[in-house]
Amino acid sequence: MEDASIGSLLILLGFLILLSAFFSSSETSMMSLNRYRLRHLVNNKHRAATKASLLLERPDRLIGVILIGNNFVNILASAIATVIAVRLWGDAGIAIATGALTLIILVFAEVTPKTLAALHPERIAFPASFVLTPLLKVMYPLVWAVNSITNGLLRLLRIKAADTNGDHLSTEELRTLVNEAGALLPKRHQSMLLGVLQLNDVSVNDIMIPRNEVEGIDLEHDLDTILEQLSKTSHTRLPIYHGDINKVVGILHMRNLAQLIQQGKVTRESILQVAHDPYFVPESTPLQTQLLNFQKKSRRIGIVVDEYGDVEGVVTLEDILEEIVGELSEENSDLAEDIHPQDDGSYFIDGGAYVRDINRVLNWDLPTDGPKTLNGLITETLESLPDANVCLEIYNYRVETLQIQDKCIQTARILRINNPS
Template identity: 75%
Template sequence: MEDASISTLVGILIFLIFCSAFFSSSETGMMSLNRYRLRHLVKNKHRGARKASRLLERPDRLIGVILIGNNFVNILASAIATVIAVRLWGDAGIAIATAGLTLIILIFAEVSPKTVAAMFPERIAFPASYVLLPLLKITYPLVWVVNSITNSLLRLFGVKVGEGNNHLLSTEELRTLVHEAGALLPQTNQSMLLGVLELNDVTVSDIMIPRNEVEGIDLDHDLEQLLYQLSHTSHTRLPVYHGDINKAVGTLHMRNLAQLIQQGQVTKTSILQVVREAYFVPESTPLHTQLLNFQNESRRIGLVVDEYGDILGIVTLEDILEEIVGELSAQNKASNQEIHLQEDGSFFIEGTAYIREINKSLGWDLPTDGPKTLNGLITENLESIPDANVCLELNSYRFETLQISDNLIKTARVTRYHSDPHSDEDES
């Protein structure tokens, strides 16, 4: 009869250890769930996800019901194990039960189930939510009392339950998330998403076409010269000005010019009549803001101005879109080859090349918080415009000017050192 009683107690003990493992794995599984994947599954009406989401709305109550259940079964298991051990070994059984049950609970009810739950949180948390939700309703009065006491204690230490649970991601965290997507996200899509995230950090002045490279219509030229220029241009929209781009009067859409040609009414006066009023853009405008401004104003081209109102260049909607999706045409790709790899590993780079584009193309980290172009970076560090070719070292980069004209460094050879070139000298 006593053997049957011990067998029953052993069966109850095994069941309690199983219950302890359930509560331990449920806690780890619930807390390890990816909140963004959980929201996605909830939107897709996944039943387990919806129940788990309801429980996670109040994590204090969820933890309360799990810990109440876990402590209850562990204490009850300890008592039953002690009874079994005393019946088998007398007073010495107390020590045996304590040591043995501690090891069993640690391995089978804590470490193993929590490890599995951390590796496969959805497989554990979603089925567990079917048990935890009804259990929370049954034990709600006790959970409420326990949470009221603990929340009061936490408030004494300045901790307010419910704060800091919004799980919002910063821009940098989103970048990391996109980078770590790996094979789950095609490389092209990764580049586009990163391009969108960078719109807030890049300004119009970083991507504008500088005024010395702008192709425009100077109304002070002869009509024949204007018609020749218009017939050979590759652009859809051109700025129109008198003598100097700072005297801009607007932009001309080639579609409107085609209508004038069809009507045989191409004169300077008729061109002015179809010119749209100039649209000016401050140089410090972030790209995401300018993208919205282009949309709101129904514009595709703007004249970039500095704080004094002088025109620095132009920016187009295409320029901003290329920051997101890359070059939009093969012609642009061909015309933007400003970086040329040499046999010795150095690069011939045109002075007008943007530093951001150099960094993006070569994976370099040239400083971007100052001048925008390679010419500007070199002249700023030299503190003058060189009369003859010179060499300059900046961090782990060596710059050698190759062609200088019109107060501008046309071409430079740039070499990147993989280690500090002076490190050996310092050590010796």
């Protein structure tokens, strides 16, 4: 090195700084790659992505080869810079070389390339993978030795270098990812994905048709009354029972009834014969589980029961699908009739409207961990049924009862408070 000219040393120094920038940018770009996009590219046989993915399978080896190369070129660059500075300025050149080289490496070999790599990881990482892969093979003995020492230290801390499960997403993390997809995901698809992710947070009793709204066939009625009810119903499946909904004996499909009508054999006994056995569902069953159970048992309707076996209501496959895709038909969407916007920004809402439906339609956040209906929410907050109309606040909402009848709040006015006191 003493025989080399200053010009050649400067050229070599510049080359080493470029190598240092390469290693620095490679490290940042490799660690900044979107793992899910990388897997997608690998599945599509993208050559550079495949090489990068193989390198990232053992991040300890990847970091090892990068840092060995980076430290080697930085130390060599420091030695060359010192030789140049001593030749030019004597002993004072050591301090000058130290300060100047620190600034040059910091700006041109660290901050700038790493920032560029963080902004455009694929543009840096994919070409770099073609250099790092053979370099890892050449330097493998040294990398193995360094990794053996570092992995030994990590084992003392009970950390395994081969554990790379950090890419797994929880449900909440996946929900955040979908919410932040923005323009990359159509609003409709985003809403459906969020609906699927929320299925396990919602139970059957949150979406069931309550027993007082269930339309069924009472076999103790006379046959003419039963036939008239069947002729007017809009449902394709109806529970049939003896006297009380708690005594459900089957589920009648209207298709089977049509066959009886064609044969002229419509009797209570024949209706019972063509009905399917009732399928009972615990009220606390998560919707995700119930959706799979419907599929497994080839059912579309279930009778919801509480812990004592009493019927609480009915849940259908359509109800669960509506949680994912929204209302499937206008006939089943009665919420528009329950919510009436007013000029002052408030809403007249039917007391029987479900709190979850109100939140979904108005983008509100009324509490849903208690009563399911607005009437239940108000009476629980008051801890009694009011004798006259009252005004109260529930979280950030001012609620005024407008009509109380038959021991229920029939209508209430609700105004969202933007700046609650």
